[in-house]
Amino acid sequence: MPSDTVIASAAAAPPGPVRAFWNAFSENRGAVIGLFAVLLICVVAALAPLLAPHDPLEQVKGATKLPPFWVEGADPRFWLGTDAVGRDMLSRLMFGARISLFIGLSVMVVSMVVGVALGLAAAWYGGLIDVLIIRIMDLIMAIPSLVLAILIIAMIGPSLSNTIIAVTIVYLPRYVRLVRASALAELSKDYVTAAKVAGVGPFRLMTVTVLPNCLAPLIVQAALGVSDAILEAAGLGFLGLGAQPPTPEWGAMLADTRDLMLSHPWVMALPGLCILLTVMAINLMGDGLRDALDPRLRKS
């Protein structure tokens, strides 16, 4: 019957993987809002030198501690006011987005690459190498994240790049354990055995055959890892152990302005608000990714 075949072929054409993912992702309104907020922040960060009305480090004489536009006595040149030494808050916040995203992304990329390598190695070799890698990861996880980051900073000194190193080490175990667990689960499946029988070498087997099937949880972890890294780095900056002044890093900006808190609350409130909104946007997006990529959780 011709009509039946038409229906069958229409139903049999499933949406492509990207399309299916987008359908599942866009079902979640919050996730889409999060995605657009993240994109907006990325654009601001990328174009900060063009968008910022002032140099973030320039100290304008006679324009210190100006309030933002909704408070009386604001200066139209400085929309969000100025800090204690007359630097434009809006420009500093825009450049701060750059630094925070840079930290978040570099931590994510480095810990993911190293984590995937170690995780796959642990899963493939097993035995002593597996035990060694897992023990070291256990040790890293036994020390509270911020305390470990502080310990590493104490050894290598406080700076922006050292913040990235410290936070990367702190977050490494998550990726290693995740990759190892999913790779172990995949290794026992038939298609891996088939690939082995077909004579695929171990490197190709792990990276081309096994890894793509472990990607879904890894992508989710990577998205949420960016927001965690931003928070951790801001915490270090606040303690004076991260990016050093006058770098416009959000956490360090907060620490800078603690004595102004009572008389000029916005100088303290604005950088924190930026951290909160950025992290929230990434988490919203990450939750959406998890729901869309992990079929087990899709229902709830």
Place this chain on the structure above:
Amino acid sequence: MIWFLLRRLALTVPTFIMLMFVTFMMIRLVPGDPIEVRRGERGITPERLEQLRHEMGLDQPIWKQFLDYVWGLLHGDFGTSIVSKTPILHEFLTLFPATLELTFCAMLFAGLIGVPAGVLAAVKRGSVYDQTLMGVALTGYSMPIFWWGLILILVMSNTLGLTPVSGRVDLIKFYYQPVTGFALIDSVLSGQKGAFGDAVRHLILPSIVLGTVPLAVIARMTRSSMLEVLEEDYVRTARAKGLSVRRVIGLHALRNALIPVVTSIGLQVGTLLAGAVLTETIFSWPGVGKWLIESISRRDYPALQGGIMLIAACVIVVNLIVDLLYGLINPRIRHAK
């Protein structure tokens, strides 16, 4: 069960050995040899430097130094603070009750609000309550807690004048000897009128700040765990039997839904202690977190070394206990490979 316990215990041994090795190496990697630093001191001769080096055991081969360090740790010798010249263990134990009290109150706050919020969100899934609660949870989960603390101080203490800004005790009005080290207990023992209320007021803001992230985590976990349990057959059976909604949710569902939640709370000790570093710094709370940060700025590396060793040991032990308890409740874990 005994095998499960022994195996779990044995697994912590290599972790402890590596922990000792890392903290031992750490003090040798930080910039500035403790002896070289003193070279500039007035009236210090090369002979005296050699003597100091010998006293601190720094002229020994490195493996001997490591063994001495481990030997000391096994005998409760965690080193001596350069600044206060007191044993690290003593300093740690004096400050630890303050941190313990704070983390306990924070967890209490998080659990008492997080669990009911999660249950409500799950039961009224998709409703306005659910969406609002999960929105709030997301905010809490994304909160930079150091900023949150400052905002709360600004609003609650400076504008409304409801809570004190920092510390554990109002020293102008009250003074009591630390008997247990817990302000809540000591204030009652002191018998001074109003002292307990004062201790409680000092605890409110730090507990809220430290408890915010765990609160969000607990609410989200309780919700998803409840949703899973509500689908189970035994819940349907309980409903079909005609039991009241309250009984079904409170007794049949919640009890089972809470097992993973409680486990994850136990395993969050590390997160809490990390949060305590920031919280204690903001509120000048005299606990181990603030002490660690101050040790860095004072370059008191033995204190940092001993402190990290002790904190990590606490986390390892608590995680071990949680694991064992979980194995006790859930035989599937116990017999798993």
